[in-house]
Amino acid sequence: MSSAWITTRAWLLMLPLLIVMIAVVGWPMVDTVRLSFTDTRLVGTSGEYVGLANYAKLLTGSAFLGALRNTAVFAVFSVAAEMTLGVLAALLLDQQFRGRSFVRALMILPWALPTVVNAMLWRLIYNPEYGALNSLLTQLGILSEYRSWLGEPGTALWAIVAADCWKNFPLVALIALAALQAVPRDIKAAAIVDGAGAFARFRFVMWPYLAGPLTIALVLRTIEAFKVFDIIWVMTRGGPVNSTRTLSILVYQEAFSFQRAGSGASLALIVTLIVTVFAAFYIALMRRSGSRA
Amino acid sequence: MERRSLAASILVYGAATVMSAIILAPILWLFLMSISSANDLSAQPLHWWPQTLDLSRYGTLVSLVSNSAGEAFLGSLRNSLFVSGLATLGAILVAVPAAWAVSRTPQVQWSLFAVIATYMLPPVSLAVPLYMGLAHFGLLNTITGLALVYLTILAPFATWLLKTGFDNIPREIESAAMIDGARLDQTMRHITLPLAKPIVATTALFAFLLAWDEFFYALLFTADQRAKTVTVAIADLAGGRVSDYGLIATGGILAALPPVLIGLVMQRAVISGLTTGGVKG
Amino acid sequence: MRHRLASTAIGAAAIAAFLASPAFAETTLRALFMAQAAYSEADVRAMTEAFTKEHPDVKVELEFVPYEGLHDKTVLAQGSGGGYDVVLFDVIWPAEYASNDVLVDATDKITPEMKDGVLPGAWTTVQYDGKTYGMPWILDTKYLFYNKEILEKAGIKAPPKTWDELASQAATIKEKGLLEEPIVWSWSQAEAAVCDYTTILSAYGGSFLDADGKPAFQTGGGLEALQYMAGTMKDGITNPNSKEYLEEDVRKVFQNGDAAFALNWTYMYNLANDPKESKVAGKVGVVPAPGHEGTSEASAVNGSMGLGVTTTSQHKDEAWDYVTFMTSQKVQNEYARLSLPIWKSSYDDPAVTKGQEELVAAAKQSLAVMYPRPTTPRYQELSQALQLAIQSAILGMASPEEALTEAADNSGL
Structure with a gap:
């Protein structure tokens, strides 16, 4: 078989995917780029070309910086916590103990719970008057009076991070556990016989197996975290005092609430750019680790 | 094998207990809310165990009486099922050949990265043109239209997962079959796909759950019982005129039941699929 | 397996097509x-x-x-x-x-x-x-709802006619230990907060815009209104959770008997009086939102x-x-x-x-004094600036004056 035919065949096999993607993502994307250079409003007058004015206005405005900060805080802390807790949980589940398969099955629950249900569940739990968290903490004597978890700018974003983390750390745990179980038993045993300490065992025996799958998990979770919309929409809609307004929520406000489709489009592209930079970095990392394996 | 010290055992069992409690408590509470009377739910401090059992909300939300809240909610569950099913099917159909091609032909790999890059687009950035496009073809508020949009989320994801799966199937098996004179489609059908079955199943499972989970596009592109999905119905319950938290919780339980059951029943597929190397040579 | 999948797919497609078909009328x-x-x-x-x-x-x-x-x-x-x-x-x-x-x-x-x-x-x-x-x-419009039983226990004869009176009655209820925070509002970062603010602004004779269409809410009655709101929060007579509440939360708290006063729309009257929904059925009083001495008898938002x-x-x-x-x-x-x-x-x-x-x-009394929110094509932006100002002030992050001045600058007007 000639290599030209192999390449052509590959393209033919990819064709359905590419057609769908170009039709439903590529074209709207191009349209978004066009919109971003205009002052088009969602309804009414069609916009004029305004060059980079939308971008200039956004990048210098306080709304963008605030939303960027909130998004970064959300992404960094939720993903970091999910990865850490996930790996710890996986290390635990890699041990032999009675009830292990039960606990492993439990991990499926938060993972399978729809995001919107999770958001709604935690909103009920955080409810300042009738919420379970307040009731529990006061009954345990940890809290002296009920607090408004989602109503305080100081706690709202953290409360959402915690809710997101609860749902997503089991996913990381399941991925990491699967990787750990691929470590041959004799290697694990040999390391113990050699007297390797717990950290050394983790670093030199388990990490080589964990690195690849964890990078994938990290990429997916980081992308998701930067796009975050659903959980915030259901829990706070960006309040209080914009303390949970992330980039996606800001795009929504610009484009739909304020009807500035042009400005919303340019903001959306900035978000895309930020996510792409992160993702490109990860993909480069992954290819490097992939070529080593 | 390894003999654990007593201290290590206590640590393992202690940690396992704490973790189980953290995972179970919120879900258990969601269920308890759904069966507690409104009085129990507005007590301060809360009644953790319902003093009066109230199962009426399940009746309210699962009802076939026409024009009732229950009919609307069941309708949204049905819509979610069809949209997710259709989108998953579509995603698998386009992703299998593409993933195989990328796995076996490194020259075209860059195009997969281009497709995956779209996964980074925040859905808000496509919403306006997509809305106009769907409106143009009369696909707004239809299951087909929403499934088509979901395809764009599921397909890159599915291709990515399947490619890692195919990577783990040795090419030599395929080349051997090809040398024996099998055509590509025969090789695929008889050699590759059977080997890839677990990863295809897992991919389908993940895709289905991803679609079931979707909220933003459904919020914008659906309007009523003909296409409104359960995630939007839940958000409407939480944002609309419902002051009974028990009813909201019941909606949550019902919406979570299908994906949670699928996840539990197909646990083996989930976990073996996550190794992406379930097929060991 | 493959057959089952295929038949499911065809079934799903057929049903989808059926659901998408237009109705006959x-x-x-x-x-x-x-x-x-x-x-x-x-x-x-x-x-x-x-x-x-x-x-x-x-x-x-x-x-x-x-x-x-x-x-x-x-x-x-x-x-x-x-x-x-x-x-x-x-x-x-x-x-x-x-x-x-x-x-x-x-x-x-x-x-x-x-x-x-x-x-x-x-x-x-x-x-x-x-x-x-x-x-x-x-x-x-928004009315002032009150819990007759709690007022009676506190020895209050008649519901308040002015906002100051509301504050002092609430303080009495708090002092007598009947409720920790007697008033509940919908001050979450949403339009609901602007409605409450408008009601009080109209009582204090304020206005949103001056004759030239420039912001005027940062002075006079507009400022006094936010000062009042922030004051009740600081004095602990407003339910602090009001800052994350919408109308339905207000209703929930009020009909659970956890508030003596609540500002809310018409619909709450019959729902809070419905024994199936409410613990305070039959004890619900309703009067126009109060006025301000020397300025107004009652206040209302359109x-x-x-x-x-x-x-x-x-x-x-x-x-x-x-x-x-x-x-x-x-x-x-x-x-x-x-x-x-x-x-x-x-x-x-x-x-x-x-x-x-x-x-x-x-x-009859309220509808006659309904006060409008500003009519401008860029209302959404103005409203968001106001929501932010209201929240900053009630959370004590800025003084009402600073908060409203900033809102005026950011209102885009």
Whole structure:
């Protein structure tokens, strides 16, 4: 078989995917780029070309910086916590103990719970008057009076991070556990016989197996975290005092609430750019680790 | 094998207990809310165990009486099922050949990265043109239209997962079959796909759950019982005129039941699929 | 396995096609409503059923969204060439909708009977720049609800007539240990907070904009209103959770007996008096929102909503028939439990007033003093700036003066 035919065949096999993607993502994307250079409003007058004015206005405005900060805080802390807790949980589940398969099955629950249900569940739990968290903490004597978890700018974003983390750390745990179980038993045993300490065992025996799958998990979770919309929409809609307004929520406000489709489009592209930079970095990392394996 | 010290055992069992409690408590509470009377739910401090059992909300939300809240909610569950099913099917159909091609032909790999890059687009950035496009073809508020949009989320994801799966199937098996004179489609059908079955199943499972989970596009592109999905119905319950938290919780339980059951029943597929190397040579 | 998958797929596709097929009726109208406050979904469905009984050739498809989604869905549909024939719109949107050509100008369709029969306050809801863009439908304002039992226990004879009096009565209730924080409001970062602010602003004789259309809320009555709000929070007489509450949360707290006073829309009256929903049924008092000594007797925000026909509608005449039916006196009188009619004479009709005399008495006073939020095409931006100012002030992150000055700078006006 000639290599030209192999390449052509590959393209033919990819064709359905590419057609769908170009039709439903590529074209709207191009349209978004066009919109971003205009002052088009969602309804009414069609916009004029305004060059980079939308971008200039956004990048210098306080709304963008605030939303960027909130998004970064959300992404960094939720993903970091999910990865850490996930790996710890996986290390635990890699041990032999009675009830292990039960606990492993439990991990499926938060993972399978729809995001919107999770958001709604935690909103009920955080409810300042009738919420379970307040009731529990006061009954345990940890809290002296009920607090408004989602109503305080100081706690709202953290409360959402915690809710997101609860749902997503089991996913990381399941991925990491699967990787750990691929470590041959004799290697694990040999390391113990050699007297390797717990950290050394983790670093030199388990990490080589964990690195690849964890990078994938990290990429997916980081992308998701930067796009975050659903959980915030259901829990706070960006309040209080914009303390949970992330980039996606800001795009929504610009484009739909304020009807500035042009400005919303340019903001959306900035978000895309930020996510792409992160993702490109990860993909480069992954290819490097992939070529080593 | 390894003999654990007593201290290590206590640590393992202690940690396992704490973790189980953290995972179970919120879900258990969601269920308890759904069966507690409104009085129990507005007590301060809360009644953790319902003093009066109230199962009426399940009746309210699962009802076939026409024009009732229950009919609307069941309708949204049905819509979610069809949209997710259709989108998953579509995603698998386009992703299998593409993933195989990328796995076996490194020259075209860059195009997969281009497709995956779209996964980074925040859905808000496509919403306006997509809305106009769907409106143009009369696909707004239809299951087909929403499934088509979901395809764009599921397909890159599915291709990515399947490619890692195919990577783990040795090419030599395929080349051997090809040398024996099998055509590509025969090789695929008889050699590759059977080997890839677990990863295809897992991919389908993940895709289905991803679609079931979707909220933003459904919020914008659906309007009523003909296409409104359960995630939007839940958000409407939480944002609309419902002051009974028990009813909201019941909606949550019902919406979570299908994906949670699928996840539990197909646990083996989930976990073996996550190794992406379930097929060991 | 493969066969099962294939047959499932075909089945799913067939059902999807079936669901997407158009319904058979000569004309199909699509109407957008909200699933929050005022008429319940069941009421709207019943009214619509009555309409289609009179017009068998017309089918009406209803969609209900939370208030927060109403504006966005309307403009999104309009931006992509239409979708709805009839939309419900809030009093604050006609300016924006008019300048973007969303609603049909219905000025010529208003008959003299309509003109005279409907309360003048209701008309302001649907008018902008001298034109009328639909019919008022929900005539609504915020009232002061109070728990009669708690007031009685505190030895308070009559509900407050001024905002200062409200604060001192609340302080009394707090001192007597009856409730920790007696007043509950909807001050979450949303339009609801602006409605509460507008009510108090009008009591203190403030105004949003000056004669040149520039912000004026950062001085005078506007400033005093926010100072009052922040003050009640600081003094601990306002439920601190008000900062994350919307109307439904306010109702929940009030009907659970956890508040002595609450500011809320008409619909709460009959729901809080319904023993199935509420622990305080039969103890609910309602009066107009208070005034300010020397400035006003009572205060109210115009929180009314109207029904209009969209410019993209293919069936404008049928759509207008539907609007006039829904807003007709007969229909409104029949469903007057959660929202009061727009028609003057309804308020003397025993069929409407029976069982809710207290509410109707309050309405007569409140509806006459309804104060508008500013009419500007960029209302959404102004509103968001105000929401931010209100939240900063009640959370003690900025003084009311600083917060409002910043809002004035950011309002885009």
